Amino acid sequence: MIENIGIIGAGTMGSGIAQVAATAGCKVRLFDTSKSALENAERSLEKILDRLIEKGRITSEEKSRIQQSIDYTESLSGFSDSELVIEAIVENIDIKRKVFQELEGIVSADCIIASNTSSLSIASIAAVLENAERCIGIHFFNPAPLMKLVEVIPAIQTSEDVLERSVETIKAWGKTVAVAKDTPGFIVNRVARPFYGEALRIYEEGIADFATIDHAMKTIGGFRMGPFELMDFIGNDVNYTVTETVFEAFYYDPRYKPAFTQKRFSEAGYLGRKTGKGYYNYAEGAVKPEP
Numbered sequence: 673m674i675e676n677i678g679i680i681g682a683g684t685m686g687s688g689i690a691q692v693a694a695t696a697g698c699k700v701r702l703f704d705t706s707k708s709a710l711e712n713a714e715r716s717l718e719k720i721l722d723r724l725i726e727k728g729r730i731t732s733e734e735k736s737r738i739q740q741s742i743d744y745t746e747s748l749s750g751f752s753d754s755e756l757v758i759e760a761i762v763e764n765i766d767i768k769r770k771v772f773q774e775l776e777g778i779v780s781a782d783c784i785i786a787s788n789t790s791s792l793s794i795a796s797i798a799a800v801l802e803n804a805e806r807c808i809g810i811h812f813f814n815p816a817p818l819m820k821l822v823e824v825i826p827a828i829q830t831s832e833d834v835l836e837r838s839v840e841t842i843k844a845w846g847k848t849v850a851v852a853k854d855t856p857g858f859i860v861n862r863v864a865r866p867f868y869g870e871a872l873r874i875y876e877e878g879i880a881d882f883a884t885i886d887h888a889m890k891t892i893g894g895f896r897m898g899p900f901e902l903m904d905f906i907g908n909d910v911n912y913t914v915t916e917t918v919f920e921a922f923y924y925d926p927r928y929k930p931a932f933t934q935k936r937f938s939e940a941g942y943l944g945r946k947t948g949k950g951y952y953n954y955a956e957g958a959v960k961p962e963p
């Protein structure tokens with residue numbers, strides 16, 4: 673049983689994965705280069721755990737145990753005893769490769785190094801490591817503590833042992849695993865591209881507005897969230913980058929073509945819930961999000 677977990681990036685995904693691992697009884701080191709990201713992660717975990725206590729899902733003892741299991745750090749040096757490190761930083765291959773290289777000089781020889789990337793090639797990230805066999809994709813969905821599914825993606829370099837240990841660990845954390853091939857967007861993000869892409873095109877062609885499209889997809893399509901609500905939830909910057917990566921990786925297949933609307937929203941900083949404005953307005957005081 674893997675006990676010592678390192679997580680790189682304390683944003684939306686890294687902080688959620690830290691909560692999952694700590695709840696499952698692991699010791700977690702959560703690293704970020706941004707002090708404010710670490711402070712936000714710690715604050716938001718406190719709020720989440722308080723809500724779970726209110727709902728009677730955990731006790732206050734359990735809350736303290738989870739909180740004490742997570743060490744928030746601005747240094748990678750403590751990662752030397754990690755058995756599994758999951759990277760969840762910005763979706764940029766060059767930055768991820770640099771971090772992986774630095775990390776390999778710190779962790780032990782048998783530590784698994786995983787990326788939570790939504791769309792980048794695991795083989796390409798693994799290639800910068802001296803021991804590429806230890807590298808794998810472990811892709812959680814947002815919000816990590818609530819979403820059951822985790823995609824596990826072995827690269828062509830990944831050893832069987834690393835795949836097995838990764839799958840066992842994620843299952844022990846109460847998740848359902850789908851092993852996917854190392855292809856752009858894996859399974860879920862590839863299937864999801866046309867969901868967002870066609871919704872954006874319907875809007876751009878003037879057929880319907882954001883709220884109408886979301887309403888139709890929820891009431892007729894049976895989705896829990898409409899495509900625009902979901903893009904606001906994920907973050908327009910993150911979602912746009914994933915579409916761009918999948919589009920390029922499939923040799924510019926028009927099926928995955930990104931939309932200008934989303935590009936402009938990202939450029940304007942209308943990233944969704946995290947900035948208070950996206951396709952809907954989430955500003956404080958707004959009674960309910962309005963387009």
Ligand code: NAI
Pocket residue numbers: 680681682683684685686703704705706709759760761762763764767771788789790791811812813814905906907910
């Ligand atoms: P985010 O923007 O919320 O957080 C990224 C964090 O990484 C920030 O706190 C930033 O300070 C930190 N960071 C950036 N460069 C760093 C470095 N060199 N070293 C250490 N920390 C660094 O991003 P989010 O949404 O958590 O995404 C992270 C990864 O997870 C991306 O690869 C993304 O594609 C993937 N992902 C995102 C999902 C989502 O719905 N947001 C869902 C599943 C995967």
